[in-house]
Amino acid sequence: MDTLETRELRYFVAVAEELHFGRAAERLGMAQPPLSRAIQQLERRLGVTLLDRDRRGVSLTGAGEVLLYEGRAALDATSAAARRTRRAGGVDHPDRLVLAVKAAGSHELVQRLLDAHAAQPDAAELEVLPCGICEQEELLRDGRADAALMHAPFNNLAGFDSEALMSEGQIAVVPTGHPLATRPALTLAEVADVPGLPIARWPRDGVYPPGPGPEARDLTQLAQLIALGRTLAVVPDSARAWLWADHTAVPLTDAPPVVTHIAWPAHSRSRALAALVRTATQL
Amino acid sequence: MDTLETRELRYFVAVAEELHFGRAAERLGMAQPPLSRAIQQLERRLGVTLLDRDRRGVSLTGAGEVLLYEGRAALDATSAAARRTRRAGGVDHPDRLVLAVKAAGSHELVQRLLDAHAAQPDAAELEVLPCGICEQEELLRDGRADAALMHAPFNNLAGFDSEALMSEGQIAVVPTGHPLATRPALTLAEVADVPGLPIARWPRDGVYPPGPGPEARDLTQLAQLIALGRTLAVVPDSARAWLWADHTAVPLTDAPPVVTHIAWPAHSRSRALAALVRTATQL
DNA sequence: TCGGGTGATACCGCCAGGGTATGACAGGGC
DNA sequence: GCCCTGTCATACCCTGGCGGTATCACCCGA
The missing domain is CATH 3.40.190 (D-Maltodextrin-Binding Protein; domain 2)
Known part of the structure; x- marks a missing residue:
């Protein structure tokens, strides 16, 4: 059972998102024929039809949808590996954390967290990465952020470790x-x-x-x-x-409370991150 | 920022695990020189030193340890993508679930779950995969299993979705x-x-x-x-x-209770799996 | 019927990745 | 001190896979 190459996953995800070989090839910066061939090889190797090429367009089969979802996750994990490795060995301070914060979120909680963190004697450098309405999960998954402030039930905390910080109406x-x-x-x-x-x-x-x-x-x-x-x-x-x-x-008298969590990739073993989480929970 | 290839990750993980280029090359079924070169290229591309080659052996740098951990996760995600895609489009019934069960676990709960699941009108085919003492997490991560019975606090549930099924002393x-x-x-x-x-x-x-x-x-x-x-x-x-x-x-009068959970990969969107979980929680 | 647009096929050239041979260097036995 | 061994790095070659261009096959709509 030979393993999928990152390149193949990139190609397939591009085609699956565009549902159009020409546009996908353009997005990938290559010509259409080799892309078609690569997808065919992928289907042959998996022994599975991923795309239905009817006249008038391309559509995903069931297996194709599975691979689109799982392939994105694998690509995220791969780029997270690269990013975190670079950061761990980079010239800049290795104890450096990126915290993703919804730009629309509560400024006050973030401020308190930053202050409390900075007050720690051996605090890691902490960078705040403002992000869009529901972007935190992607940032955590692909390694651009080490931790994020999330808001249940708006954000989906599944797949991450988290601690609740505050609740509000x-x-x-x-x-x-x-x-x-x-x-x-x-x-x-x-x-x-x-x-x-x-x-x-x-x-x-x-x-x-x-x-x-x-x-x-x-x-x-x-x-x-x-x-x-x-x-x-x-x-x-x-x-x-x-x-x-x-x-x-x-x-609103009967709306479910919104719980702000600090979340981070499951199984993280970074000491700097653990310190940040401890600080946050003790706010 | 070019992306890591699966092949590079496989090579690095092999070397990092063996801490020996020759043995790693043998394990990978290739000669040692191209492996050495591949690792050097990887280090160059990441701009990071991954291995310390002192005389008398190879050891991991901090960045190397990060890449070993993250790279394994990425490789698991990649093979999970391949496995789940094959299964989704395979000739065998697509609605087929693999449940990892600790061989040492309670036979009785598993039996009740299997019976209740089989009694469902549109039950997916359910295969039980017996596994070692703490193997469930790996099986879920690399796609060999769709769900697992886990026992907190022995198993680490971080990174998975789960529902508690029973608690015992x-x-x-x-x-x-x-x-x-x-x-x-x-x-x-x-x-x-x-x-x-x-x-x-x-x-x-x-x-x-x-x-x-x-x-x-x-x-x-x-x-x-x-x-x-x-x-x-x-x-x-x-x-x-x-x-x-x-x-x-x-x-034991004061031992913490052991809670049996059914766990599955976070964000799973399979209807068959959702049905199994529902059945399990209603036991 | 023809032109536009799509994905598939044919064929070619290049270079990345793998192999073999060898070098550099340290340590251990005598 | 010498040589042998074990280890990783270097040098060089060669092949296969990947990507490019040109073209085909097919379906549509005008």
């Missing part, structure tokens, strides 16, 4: 001037089906959940959509920090 | 005829330092914990050591099933 952010903005408190049921004000959606595990609300890629988009009176958002209490003048926050 | 297994065998119950403190009867040790995460007791690789070795009066063992209550006539079980 949620609020509804509605356009100032909307009738709901005058209410002292709301329930999830009350904000679920407001005519003309559907709940905004943002990516979870890379895809947007279904629903009528508009899609927001980052916080600025979301804030603008709210200010324009197009949507309302359900967000953690600490999000009050970034509210605009055109936003009004209304507490 | 622990017993001390002592040679029949030993003074302790007459006691109705014992505490951990009482069995910790019995003169002439040290507690047996078995591998955890691949290495034996330190201690005076003899090392046991599998259950038969352990059972024999106890029967010979050379050691005592602290094991879950369900281990009564495999006791010999020369063994006596004594309940």
Whole structure:
């Protein structure tokens, strides 16, 4: 049983994502024929059909979907190996940690963590890597970050080690001037089906959940959509920090609490990371 | 930043494990010079020294240890991708699950799980893969198994999704005829330092914990050591099933409970696996 | 019917990766 | 001190695999 080469996985993932040999080849910086041949060889070696080439396009078979998912994980693990090795032996301080923090997250908790960490006598250098709404998991998996602040249940903690740091309620952010903005408190049921004000959606595990609300890629988009009176958002209490003048926050009485965790790759054996986690849990 | 090739990782892991270029080359089925060159190229590309070649042997640098650990994880992920893809598209039934079960585990729970699973109307084919004392984690990681029964705190559940299935106390297994065998119950403190009867040790995460007791690789070795009066063992209550006539079980009043989990690779999206887990949790 | 677009095939050239032979160097036995 | 042994590095060659170009086969829509 011969093992898959990284190159083959890269090629297949590109084709599976593009569903088009020409575009995939372009993305890979190569010509289309060798790419076609490489995929055929891969299918032969695995003894499995990965792609259905009907007329009018390419589509994934069941096995192809499995390989897309597992192959991405393997490629992430491979680049994590390279990155972490480089960092471990780099000229810069080997005790250097990268903490991925959602740019929209609570500034206050991060500040307290940074201060407490810096106060440690033998603190490792700590770099903060701001990231998008649900990007932390990818950063941890492919080694660009050593730890991340995640927010259950929005982030998926499966596959990582983690410790809970704090818990908070949620609020509804509605356009100032909307009738709901005058209410002292709301329930999830009350904000679920407001005519003309559907709940905004943002990516979870890379895809947007279904629903009528508009899609927001980052916080600025979301804030603008709210200010324009197009949507309302359900967000953690600490999000009050970034509210605009055109936003009004209304507490939700029955929303599930949002738990902020510090998460890191499972089985990590770094002493510097262990120290950071200890500091975080003692905040 | 060019990506590492599977081949390079295989080569490095072989050298790092053997700490000897010649033996590693033999294991890889190749000659030593190209292996030396490949490792040099790898070090150049990473910009990091991985191995210290002093006279009289090769040793790992810090970066080398990181790459050994991360590289193994990446290789596991790669072979898992190949295995799961083959299985997903294989000629055999695609809805086929492999469950890793410690050969020394409770037969009764496994039997109940198998029966309940078989009773499901659309049950996937379920293969039981017996394995050694702490082998489940490796089997899950490299794709040879889809799920495993694990026993916290003996197995490390980090990096997997899991659900607890049952909890049980622990017993001390002592040679029949030993003074302790007459006691109705014992505490951990009482069995910790019995003169002439040290507690047996078995591998955890691949290495034996330190201690005076003899090392046991599998259950038969352990059972024999106890029967010979050379050691005592602290094991879950369900281990009564495999006791010999020369063994006596004594309940431990203060041992931490052993929790049996069903565990599976994080983020798995297989419907067949989800059904198995549901069945297991409803036992 | 023809042109555009897709993936597959044919064929070629190059170089990366592997093999063999040998070197450099340290340690141990006598 | 000498030589032998064991180890990894270097030098050199050669082959096969990978990628490139040109082209085909096929399906569509105009």
